[in-house]
Amino acid sequence: MLELQHINKRIGDRQILKDLSLTIPDHAITVIVGPSGAGKTTLLRCISGLSALDSGKLLLDGEPFDPHQRPADRRAIGVVFQDFQLFPNLTVLGNITLAPTLALKLRPAEAEQKAQTLLEKLNISNLRQLYPYALSGGQKQRVALARALAMKPRLICYDEPTSALDSGLRGRVAALLLSLKAEGITQIVVTHDQDFAKTIADHMINVVPIAG
Amino acid sequence: MWHYILAILPALLSGVQVTLVLFLTTLLLALPLGILVSLGLTSRFRPLRASLKAYVWLMRGTPLLLQLIFVFYGLPIINIVFQRSDAAVVAFALNYAAYFAEIFRGGLQAVPQGQIESAQVLQLSYSQTIRKIVIPQVLKNVIPAIGNEVINLVKDSSLVYVIGIGDLLRAGNVATARDVTLIPLVLVAAIYLLLTGICTLGLRQLEKHYRAWH
Numbered sequence A: 001m002l003e004l005q006h007i008n009k010r011i012g013d014r015q016i017l018k019d020l021s022l023t024i025p026d027h028a029i030t031v032i033v034g035p036s037g038a039g040k041t042t043l044l045r046c047i048s049g050l051s052a053l054d055s056g057k058l059l060l061d062g063e064p065f066d067p068h069q070r071p072a073d074r075r076a077i078g079v080v081f082q083d084f085q086l087f088p089n090l091t092v093l094g095n096i097t098l099a100p101t102l103a104l105k106l107r108p109a110e111a112e113q114k115a116q117t118l119l120e121k122l123n124i125s126n127l128r129q130l131y132p133y134a135l136s137g138g139q140k141q142r143v144a145l146a147r148a149l150a151m152k153p154r155l156i157c158y159d160e161p162t163s164a165l166d167s168g169l170r171g172r173v174a175a176l177l178l179s180l181k182a183e184g185i186t187q188i189v190v191t192h193d194q195d196f197a198k199t200i201a202d203h204m205i206n207v208v209p210i211a212g
Numbered sequence B: 001m002w003h004y005i006l007a008i009l010p011a012l013l014s015g016v017q018v019t020l021v022l023f024l025t026t027l028l029l030a031l032p033l034g035i036l037v038s039l040g041l042t043s044r045f046r047p048l049r050a051s052l053k054a055y056v057w058l059m060r061g062t063p064l065l066l067q068l069i070f071v072f073y074g075l076p077i078i079n080i081v082f083q084r085s086d087a088a089v090v091a092f093a094l095n096y097a098a099y100f101a102e103i104f105r106g107g108l109q110a111v112p113q114g115q116i117e118s119a120q121v122l123q124l125s126y127s128q129t130i131r132k133i134v135i136p137q138v139l140k141n142v143i144p145a146i147g148n149e150v151i152n153l154v155k156d157s158s159l160v161y162v163i164g165i166g167d168l169l170r171a172g173n174v175a176t177a178r179d180v181t182l183i184p185l186v187l188v189a190a191i192y193l194l195l196t197g198i199c200t201l202g203l204r205q206l207e208k209h210y211r212a213w214h
């Protein structure tokens, strides 16, 4: 369980998040909605350690959690970026095995074998030798998800997972997230898409813009 | 004519050697120096950034020929004396490092911030991120521009003529003046074409290698 307590965050001289407290329960999908500019991406960046909090704290299972200051804490959070940010200089397999070999110090053979299992689970094992430029949006997203899952995070964050995809793929993304939920993976999803949100959400959190 | 060519070839080849040594030493010094300067140009430390900017501005804004003359004939006036060949290397390395630095800076800025953040959430360390993600992408970005400069360097090396270094061009010019024939200059042109041709081929191979991932 991830708890956010009294989070404040300003960017420049604008207050983006103000005294925000919320709880992300385990093994469920928490959907974050809110108008454009409300601070949803900012919230994900704080959770994943990309941005520092101005004040407030994060607790993971009741323990203090600080992915911004403590790199080791980042292990717990996986991120699927809105534009995926696959590494263009590495193949699909290279994208997935890079962090496990470098950060978790897995032997390459072991990392590859685990990557293969993930690729099969996500139905993309035929893509393993391709470079990202050759993938469609939906394929890139699956690779980004496999890359995040390879680090065995406690929790996965998605920023607008349907925004870069054909609307026909929405159903498949929803099915994918629900299948991960069935495996007990905790997920946080930021989305604008009401229908998509209703299909997947166990909990909804509404982020509202701060006036001024 | 073949007889004549064979007779002047040793002199031309020793000129080629001088040209190649200057070319390689310049690259060996100017490439790493250029990388360091480009990192300095993107640094957050303002005085460093400002002085490196001034250096690049000076090197790119004045003729290389002037810089060469300045180092060899000018600096001795204030008691800084270089050997001929050292003067050439100093002037060329400083000049080319400035061009390389600008190219590397552009290549560095073309790597999206998202790539670095992506590496960060995957728990890669700073040096792992630089080595595995940033450098390969920068190299790919800069190879065509660096390649142009490398080929320019082959030709620019002939400027050392002005400080009396016996490079390829001088060897050809000496023979032409002595024997009153165009053959040496034609040979010199052919050798320059060969050298730039080899560089072009090498660069094309390198580009092909990087084209695998677009």
Ligand SMILES: Nc1ncnc2c1ncn2[C@@H]1O[C@H](COP(=O)(O)OP(=O)(O)OP(=O)(O)O)[C@@H](O)[C@H]1O
Pocket (backbone or CB within 6 Å): A011, A012, A016, A034, A035, A036, A037, A038, A039, A040, A041, A042, A043
């Ligand atoms: N790097 C930045 N510099 C300045 N302002 C920023 C920066 N990042 C975000 N902001 C501002 O912070 C506010 C919240 O941005 P954020 O990206 O979190 O919104 P969002 O809810 O994700 O919006 P959207 O739904 O459009 O993605 C916006 O007003 C934005 O202009």
Ligand SMILES: [Mg+2]
Pocket (backbone or CB within 6 Å): A040, A041, A042, A159
């Ligand atoms: Mg956003």
